[in-house]
Amino acid sequence: MTNPEVPVPPPPPEEPGTDPAPGQPEPVASEAPATGRWPHLLERANWVALGLTAAATVLFAVRYFADKVDTGHTQRDGWAPLMISGVLFALSLSAALLRPFLLTTKRCALMATAATVIFAVGIVTIWQIVAHDMETSTMVGKPVNSLAATDKHLEQTLGKAYPKFRKIPTGLFIQGAKFSSPEEVEVNGYVWQRYTDDVPETSRGVTFPEAPDGYDLEQVYKAKTTDGLTVQGWHFNLTLRQKFEYERYPLDKQNIWLRMMTVSAFENEVLVPDFSSYPPWRYDNVGLDQDIVSAGWSPYYTGYSYLGHKYTATMGVTPFASNFLTVPELYFNIGVARKYAGPLTGKLLQSFFIAAIMFLALFVYTKDDKKNPRFGFSTWTAISFAVSLLLVVVVDQTQIREIAGDTSLTYLEFFAIAQYVVIMGIFANAIIIGSEAEVKALEWRDNLLPTLLYWPVLIGLFFAFTVFVFAK
Template sequence: MVTNDKATERYLTEYLPQHGAGYTKVPTGIFIQAVEFNGASNVKVSGYVWQRIPRDLRVKPGVVFPEAGDSYAATEKLVYEHDEGDHKLMGWYFNTEFRQLFDYGSYPLDKQNVWLRMWGMDFQQRVVLTPDFAGYPPWKIRDMTALDSKMVYGEWNPDFTAYSYLNNPYSTNFGFTKPTGISNNTPELYFNLGLKRDPRGPLYGPLIRWLFIALIVFSAMFLITVDEERREIVGFTTFQVMSFAVGMLLVIVFDQNAIREATDAKGVVYLEYFSYALYLMILMVGLNAMLLTAKIRIRALTWGGNLLPKLVYWPGYLGLVLAATLLAFF
């Protein structure tokens, strides 16, 4: 990450081939007006990008977004062009969709980094893009710079913005025999927008339903008794308990499928651990009922009229949730 011109110069001097000799540095800035997630791996970004092209150098102006659906869309809508003495200022409007890999492991308490990777338009010249820090107020350079203050984030909250560099490996020279601006040794400029998800929407709905199910399952344990006369009065049978458990499981399964569809995650996300813990508790309650109706006298179950399972129910469920939380975040 680079935060000013001095940090940029130090980084490029260290990591560019031959300490940057022979490279043309083109100041490039960006301003984001809208960000919208279209699915788990697609994000649509719109805004403005500009460059200060040195007048004494023959460099093709423009910015390429290699990870966008239309990589060259930014050069198609020239908005302004202005001569400023030793350089020419050019600005373009872009509205394109980027496909990126996001990590939803801690959903719905996750943070995402929406990055805009930028290349220069001129492949033949040894061009490296640099952040145009002069395009932003210096007293706001560490705030949410380059963002529209009226932007609508939906279920997301802004966390940070930053320019950064990254060396990306390539298995091709793009047909050029001489080094160009796009190669294994050339740092590439990124603009990063950090977002934090507002957990209230995706978290409260399933948790309230699952807590209600947990209370119902706990209440059902009071119908499980070792007293045969009382068992006949309440109509307690193993089949009825298992039917009740299946009904509760269906509600949880539907919620879990909705979570999988929202994140398209390859692994297990944090919120799913709550459902897995509830699966296990429902299974244990069903097993408890089967053991009692099978007249298998286990002292731990018959003690106090099946009191022990009632005592360990909530500590067991909350303990599983706590263990899942520690596993996900620590």
């Protein structure tokens, strides 16, 4: 007598978000809309986001390339909206192709990798835009690059009194510039003036009012020119105290300016650039020694400009009057760009190794009792680890503050802020894992979610801070 076959019940349907067994193809049910409501809704929302970001990227790209380059810049300014929309479009496109909504390990890992690469490419692109913008908008006051432009500006500034002023042609040749502190720069070179015979000796010379500790001004030559004028030249060494902005360090650009006044202060005399002693003026390195010494910096423009200062005293030369005239003062500007490769590479290497150590720590945090004896995981170990990393980042930030002085937060310090956020997140993750609390998101695949989100969150914060600093 044979026993009837006992029917074998069908295997239970595989839950969405589980990986197939090794060597087996991924079940179709895990990718079909019927596997769950939320994957389907998220995928539809992503398609909407993909369309919106694609339209925004095209719109901002058209506007970016249609706009003219602003005066004082060599790059267009409207890159920030284009960069943000482009990154969001790339993220939506990656999500549409990789479909991480199905919550399989492979798909989520690929999406995390794609997001990290997209953010990193966005950061490097912004660096290139900022580094190649040879802006001259940092010049003090009103730039002038010819004698005609000088006459026009002085006539507009001085009005009817302009014909009464004696113009003294003055020129500069810079041989060296070196930052000795965040607010001081040492400059040396030559300054000369050309005079007609009616210029008295008391009017011959130039002063640098922004040299707080005095300066050496040594006459090195005096001669007659072919056009009958007298030229007199001096060699100078200055230590200038100026306020520089380091918010973009190490991708910052600074303007070193030399403010000049006549030695006969508050009389009807004005210094004018001696453009006849230079080739046709362009905002490049005219007036600089080809072998200029500028440690850590690269000069990329020079230019003359005027800025009027309103004094509340006549220095005893004349009685003060309500209609006291403010004379425009001549400036020589030197635009310098920091050589950023060294500081940026050093910071990136340090940040990468700290980030890699924090990332590896996520593989130790587990609720699996079988793994705990092997890894030696404990809440106190996690606290000690987080504190030690915080100390390393704090010391590095202190060194940056020494370079930037008392300015506001620099760009590299935002790297430290991003690391603070991630370290605190890892610390909170370890506390929750070590407690009795049940958080499904952390229990999924034994703390896999924080591991997948780590690099996209960290590099995403770097990208957000990069846009915030350089788009201002």
